[in-house]
Amino acid sequence: MRHKNRIVDHKTAFAKNYDVVIVGSGISGSIIAKELSKKGYDILILEAGPGKDLTLSGYEKYLNNFYSAVSKDNNAPYKRNPNAPMPRSVDVKKLESGKPNTDSYLVQNGPFISDFTYSRVVGGTTMHFESKTPRMLPEDFNILTRYGRGLDWPLKYEELMPYYRKAEFEMGVSGDVSSQTFSNEKAYEDGYVFPMQEMPPSYLDQCVAKKVNGTKINIAGEIRSLKIRTFPQGRNGIPNEDYKKFNNGELFRPVGAVSQHQAEEGERCQGNNNCTPICPVQAKYDARKTLAQALESGCVDILTRTVASRVVIDPVTQKVSAIVCKSYKDLDSKEYTSETITAKLFVLAANAVENARLMLASGLNSSSDLMGRNLMDHPYLLTWGLLPEIAGTTRGTICTSGISDIRNGDFRTEQAAFAVDIHNDGWGWATGSPTTNLEDIVDNKNKFGKDLRNELVHQISKQLLLANMVEMMPDPCNRITVNPKYVDQLGNPRPIVTMQIPEYTMKGIAYARQMSRQIFQRLGAEDYSVYGTDDYGYVKYKGEGYAIRGGNHLAGTHIMGTDATNSVVDAKQKSWDHSNLYLVGAGSMPTIGTSNTTLTLAALCFKSVDAILEDLKHLHSSKQISNQL
Amino acid sequence: MVLHKYLLIMKTHHEKLSVFLDLSVVLTAFSAYQLHGTGQLEAYYTTIVDIIGDQTMSEILVAFNTAKTEASSDQKQLEQQIRIHLLSNDKLGPITRNIIKMWFIGSWYQLPNIWREAYGKSEKDQTFVVSSIAYTEGLLWPTIDSHPPGAKAPGYGTWANPPKISEV
Numbered sequence: 001m002r003h004k005n006r007i008v009d010h011k012t013a014f015a016k017n018y019d020v021v022i023v024g025s026g027i028s029g030s031i032i033a034k035e036l037s038k039k040g041y042d043i044l045i046l047e048a049g050p051g052k053d054l055t056l057s058g059y060e061k062y063l064n065n066f067y068s069a070v071s072k073d074n075n076a077p078y079k080r081n082p083n084a085p086m087p088r089s090v091d092v093k094k095l096e097s098g099k100p101n102t103d104s105y106l107v108q109n110g111p112f113i114s115d116f117t118y119s120r121v122v123g124g125t126t127m128h129f130e131s132k133t134p135r136m137l138p139e140d141f142n143i144l145t146r147y148g149r150g151l152d153w154p155l156k157y158e159e160l161m162p163y164y165r166k167a168e169f170e171m172g173v174s175g176d177v178s179s180q181t182f183s184n185e186k187a188y189e190d191g192y193v194f195p196m197q198e199m200p201p202s203y204l205d206q207c208v209a210k211k212v213n214g215t216k217i218n219i220a221g222e223i224r225s226l227k228i229r230t231f232p233q234g235r236n237g238i239p240n241e242d243y244k245k246f247n248n249g250e251l252f253r254p255v256g257a258v259s260q261h262q263a264e265e266g267e268r269c270q271g272n273n274n275c276t277p278i279c280p281v282q283a284k285y286d287a288r289k290t291l292a293q294a295l296e297s298g299c300v301d302i303l304t305r306t307v308a309s310r311v312v313i314d315p316v317t318q319k320v321s322a323i324v325c326k327s328y329k330d331l332d333s334k335e336y337t338s339e340t341i342t343a344k345l346f347v348l349a350a351n352a353v354e355n356a357r358l359m360l361a362s363g364l365n366s367s368s369d370l371m372g373r374n375l376m377d378h379p380y381l382l383t384w385g386l387l388p389e390i391a392g393t394t395r396g397t398i399c400t401s402g403i404s405d406i407r408n409g410d411f412r413t414e415q416a417a418f419a420v421d422i423h424n425d426g427w428g429w430a431t432g433s434p435t436t437n438l439e440d441i442v443d444n445k446n447k448f449g450k451d452l453r454n455e456l457v458h459q460i461s462k463q464l465l466l467a468n469m470v471e472m473m474p475d476p477c478n479r480i481t482v483n484p485k486y487v488d489q490l491g492n493p494r495p496i497v498t499m500q501i502p503e504y505t506m507k508g509i510a511y512a513r514q515m516s517r518q519i520f521q522r523l524g525a526e527d528y529s530v531y532g533t534d535d536y537g538y539v540k541y542k543g544e545g546y547a548i549r550g551g552n553h554l555a556g557t558h559i560m561g562t563d564a565t566n567s568v569v570d571a572k573q574k575s576w577d578h579s580n581l582y583l584v585g586a587g588s589m590p591t592i593g594t595s596n597t598t599l600t601l602a603a604l605c606f607k608s609v610d611a612i613l614e615d616l617k618h619l620h621s622s623k624q625i626s627n628q629l
Numbered sequence: 630m631v632l633h634k635y636l637l638i639m640k641t642h643h644e645k646l647s648v649f650l651d652l653s654v655v656l657t658a659f660s661a662y663q664l665h666g667t668g669q670l671e672a673y674y675t676t677i678v679d680i681i682g683d684q685t686m687s688e689i690l691v692a693f694n695t696a697k698t699e700a701s702s703d704q705k706q707l708e709q710q711i712r713i714h715l716l717s718n719d720k721l722g723p724i725t726r727n728i729i730k731m732w733f734i735g736s737w738y739q740l741p742n743i744w745r746e747a748y749g750k751s752e753k754d755q756t757f758v759v760s761s762i763a764y765t766e767g768l769l770w771p772t773i774d775s776h777p778p779g780a781k782a783p784g785y786g787t788w789a790n791p792p793k794i795s796e797v
Contacts, residue, residue: 066779067761070736200789237785270782273775280779394775396788424788425778438733438769442726446716449658449708450797452729453772457794461773 003292005260007051008044008301010327014339016301018044019616021323021343023308023358025049026124027598028585028605029349030290031170035609037297041616044301044341045291046325048084048350049121051304054288054295056259062127066278074117074128074277074552081120082489083328083336084307089115089550094536100496107486107496113536114499116377116550118351122304123288125351125552126598128277130398131234131284133173133599134419135164137408138185140593147412149504150473151590154562154571160603161189165246167602168232171285172254174199174269175232182407191245195252196237198230199269202396202424205230207387208464209401211523217515220411226519228422230401234285234599235269257282258292273425275398305330308350309338309492311362311581319580320346326490336490344619345580345612349605352587356480356557357495359583366558366568367577372481374474374559376592378551379501381468381509382430383516385525386459393463394434396424402466406515407594416471416508419594420515426463429549430529434460464525468512471594472505474556501548506541513546553597555586572611573604580615584608648690649674651697655711656729658797659768664732667766672759673731680737680753681724689721689728720748733772735763 019041022029033043052058062077069076075088091104092115101108108114118125138157143150174196177188201209209228217224236254243252257266266282275284282289294300310324323346328336348355356372365371403420411417427433437459441447447455478500482493501509513529520527531538531547538547561567564576573588575581584605586597650670654661664670678686696710715725723744730738739745739756758764765780774792776782 063779064761067764068758070756070758072778200786202788203791206789268785270784271786271788272779272782274779278779281782390792390794392774392788392790392792394770394773394778395783395792400788434769434773435734435736438730439738442729442733448656448711448716448729452733453658453797456733456769456772457796461775461792461794 002259002262003054003296004298005054006295006301007054008303010303010337010339013044013301013303014341016042016044018042018341018343020044020345020347020612021046021341022347022349023323024124024348024350024354025122025287025291025302026349026351026585027126027287027290027602029124029347030287030294031602031605032347032349032584032609032612033300034290034294034297035606036612036616037294037299039613040299042299043294044303044343046306046308046323046341047122047302047304048307049304050081050331051122051302053122054258054260054292056257056261056263056265059258059282062278063280072277075119077127077278078119078121079331081331083305083331084120085488085494086120087117089117092536094534102486105488105494107494109496109498112499112501112539112548114377114497114550115537116552116554118353118552118554120354122302123286123291126286129552129598130276130596131171131598132399132596133168133171133175133232133234134180134404134595135187136593136595136600137183138187139183139408140591140595143412143591143593147410149412151559151561153590154560154567157185157187160600160607163603163606164599165192166606167599168194169247169252170290170602171234171599172196172236172252173232173599174235174237176230179229180232182404184408191242193240193242193246194232195240195243195247196254197240199233199235199237199397199400201228201230202400202422203392204396204424204464205401205422207389207391208422208523212519215518215522217406217518219406219409219511220414222409222411224405224409226403226405228401229404231399231421233397235275235397236267236283237269255285255289258288269397271396273394273396273398303327307490307492308358309361309490311346311359311364312340313364313578318578320578326492328490334489345582345615347582347584347612349584351585352554352557353480353495355583355585355587357482357493359558360480360482361493364577366575367564368567370476370559370568372557373476373479374556375478375480375497375499375554376472376474376556378469378553378592379472379505379509380549380551381470381512381546382465382549383468383513383520383527383529384427384430384463384465385520385523385527385529387462387464388524390457390461391464393424393426393461398425399423404594414507415511416505417594418468418470418508418512420512421467421469423465423467426460427465429467430465433463464523466516466519468509468516469551469594470505470508470512472592473502474559474590475500475502480557501539506539509546509548510541510544513544553586553592555589555592555597558583558587559590560588561590573608574611580619582608582612645686645690646670646674648693652690652693653728653732655707656725657732657768659732667768669735669759669763669766672763673728676737676759677724677728677731680751685720685724685748689715689724692718692721720744731759732767733769734767735759735765
C-alpha cells in the first residue's frame with residue numbers, strides 16, 4: 001500500500017505543537033495514531049529505530065541482511081544498534097551462580113534465564129512475530145474467581161468483543177471461527193467469520209491429524225479428546241464471502257506491502273516458511289501496514305532515531321508535562337542531542353519491558369509500586385520427534401495447526417493450561433535444523449553424494465516439532481527493574497530481568513512433556529527431545545529436566561486493575577497516577593491465558609482510543625475556555 | 630612428480646573450474662547442469678581459493694584427478710578413491726567437506742582448529758554466508774522438495790500437498 005513519507009526532522013518536530021505524543025511505532029502506537037488521526041488530531045510518534053523501513057527497498061535490505069546472516073535469529077534482519085539495543089537470543093548464556101548476566105542489553109538476574117526478544121525498529125516486534133491471532137477465552141478474564149488462580153480482569157470478555165473484531169479487521173485475520181470451540185461460553189457473535197478463510201493445513205498437519213485425532217488424554221482427572229485444528233493468523237489469504245455482513249457489505253480487502261510507490265506485493269501468503277523472522281513478501285501483517293495508513297492521514301509525524309529517555313511530571317498537577325528524548329546521529333555514532341517534547345496527552349507504546357523501563361528510569365514506580373512487576377511471558381517447552389513417513393516438513397507458513405483442547409478446563413485450578421503448535425519448519429527452533437543436520441551428516445556421518453541426499457530427506461522431511469506454549473500467571477516478584485550501574489550507549493538504563501517459573505506453570509510443562517510422549521507413541525515417531533543441563537533455560541522439576549524457551553509474549557509490567565492500589569492502569573489503560581498518560585500494550589494485561597498476546601493488546605488499544613478521544617475532547621474544550629478568558 | 634605434472638595440465642582458470650565442477654558433481658550427486666543452474670560455480674570456486682589459496686585448491690583438484698584415474702570409470706570405486714585421496718586426507722578432507730556444505734547451504738565454515746594450527750590461519754577463514762544469493766541457491770532445499778526459508782516460495786496453499794521425494 002502507498003503512503004506519504006512523514007518522517008520529520010527534529011527542527012520541525014520540536015517547533016510543532018502536538019496533541020498527542022506516542023512512544024513507539026509498533027502495533028499499539030500505530031493503531032492509536034491511526035484512529036486519532038481520523039479525528040484530525042496532530043500526533044507525533046517517537047521511534048527509537050533507524051526508520052529506513054517505510055520503503056520497499058528499505059524492507060528488502062532487511063531481507064538481504066537475513067539471507068546473508070550466519071545466525072538467523074528473530075532480530076537477524078536488523079543491524080546491531082548500540083543506541084537502541086534489542087535483546088537477541090544469540091547473546092543469551094547460562095547464569096553463573098552469584099552474579100547476573102550483564103554482557104548483553106538485557107541484564108538477567110535469573111534464576112530463570114529467558115531468551116525472549118523484541119525488536120526496536122519501525123513496526124516493533126510485529127516485524128518478527130509469527131502473527132498467530134487467537135483470542136483469549138471468556139474464562140481467562142475471571143480466572144481468579146473461577147479457578148482461584150492469577151487475577152481477574154477489570155473488564156469482561158463481552159466488553160472486549162467489539163474491539164476484538166476491530167483488531168481482527170486491522171490485522172487481516174485468516175481463520176475458521178467454527179474451529180475455535182474450546183470455551184464453554186459464547187465467544188463470538190452469531191454467524192461471525194474472520195475476514196479471510198483459514199490457511200490450508202499443511203501436509204505435515206494432515207499426517208499428524210490422521211493418527212492423533214481422537215486421542216484420549218487424562219488431564220488432572222478430566223478426560224479430553226485431542227483434535228488438530230488450524231490457528232487464526234494475521235496473514236493474507238482468500239477473503240471470506242460471509243464476512244461481508246460484518247464489513248458493511250464489502251469483501252475484505254487484504255492490505256499489501258508497505259511502499260511509497262505502487263507495489264504489487266503482499267496480497268496473499270506464498271508459503272515462504274519464514275513468518276519469523278521476516279516475511280519476504282509482506283503477506284504477514286506487521287504494524288507498518290497500520291502505520292502507513294496513519295501517515296497517509298497527514299496528521300501523523302514520525303521522528304526516528306529518537307529514544308524516549310525520561311518522563312517528566314508536573315509536581316502540582318501530577319500530569320506528564322514532557323518527555324525528554326535522546327536523538328542519535330546514526331547507528332555507528334555516539335553523538336546525540338537531548339531534547340524535550342511537550343503535548344497534551346502522552347501514550348507509552350514501547351512494549352511491556354520498555355514501557356516499564358522508561359517509567360522506572362524516570363523514578364515513576366507508580367503509587368501501587370507495581371511498575372515493572374508481574375512480568376509474564378509464555379514459557380515454551382519444545383518436544384521433537386521423527387515421523388515414520390515423509391511428511392514434507394519445511395513447507396507452508398511457520399505454523400498452520402495445533403492442539404487447543406487443553407487451553408481451558410477445571411484442571412486450571414491445579415495446573416497451567418497450554419496450547420501446542422505443530423511447527424511446519426521442523427526442529428529448527430530446538431536444534432538449529434536443517435543446517436545442523438547437514439553439518440552432522442557431512443562431518444560426523446561421513447556421507448556425500450547420493451547417500452548424503454537420502455540422509456537429508458530422512459533426517460529433515462520427517463521432522464515433527466511440537467511447541468508447547470504454557471500459561472504463566474502474574475507474580476509481583478517476576479519483574480523489570482533498573483539500576484544506574486547498567487546503562488546503554490546513550491546512558492539510558494537497561495532493563496534488569498528477574499524471573500522464576502512458578503510451580504503452576506512447571507506442572508503444565510511436565511504435563512505437556514508427558515502428552516507429547518503419548519502423541520509420539522500414537523504416531524510411531526522416534527522421540528529425540530533432550531534437554532541438556534548446560535542449556536541456559538534448563539529447569540529441574542520433580543526429577544525431570546526441561547529446557548525452557550522464551551515466548552516473546554511479554555506482559556503484566558503495568559498491570560490493569562480496579563484501583564490505584566492494585567494496579568498501574570485502569571481498564572482503559574490510563575495511568576491512575578497521571579491523568580494525561582496512557583501505558584498501552586501487553587504490559588496492561590493482568591493475565592495472558594494461552595493466547596499469543598498481540599490480538600488482545602490490539603483490541604485493548606482500540607478500546608483505549610475511545611477513552612483518549614474523550615479526554616482530548618475535554619482537553620480541547622478546556623483549552624478553548626481558557627483562550628476565551 | 631605427479632603434482633607437478635597435473636599442475637601443468639590445468640593451466641587455465643577455465644580448466645580448473647571445470648575440474649572443480651566435476652568434483653562437485655561427485656560430492657553432491659547433482660548434475661553439472663543443475664550445479665551450473667545455481668549460478669554459483671565461479672563464486673564458490675573463487676571464495677574457496679580466496680581463503681585457502683590457489684596452491685591448496687590445485688592439490689584438491691589434482692587429488693580428484695588421481696582418484697578418477699584410479700577408479701577408471703567405476704562409480705563405486707570412485708567414491709572409495711574420493712575417501713582415500715580427499716575425505717580422509719588430513720589437509721584436504723576438511724576443505725572437501727566444506728565444499729559439500731557450501732553447495733548445500735551457501736556457507737563457508739571456519740576450518741577446524743587442528744587444521745588451522747597445521748596449515749595456517751587465513752584471516753578470511755571465518756564462518757560466513759557466501760552471499761544472499763548463495764543462501765537462496767543452496768541444494769539442500771531442492772533435495773527435500775522444498776525451498777530456502779524466505780525465498781522461492783511455491784505459492785498459496787501448495788503446502789497442503791505431499792512433497793515429491795524419491796531416493797536418488
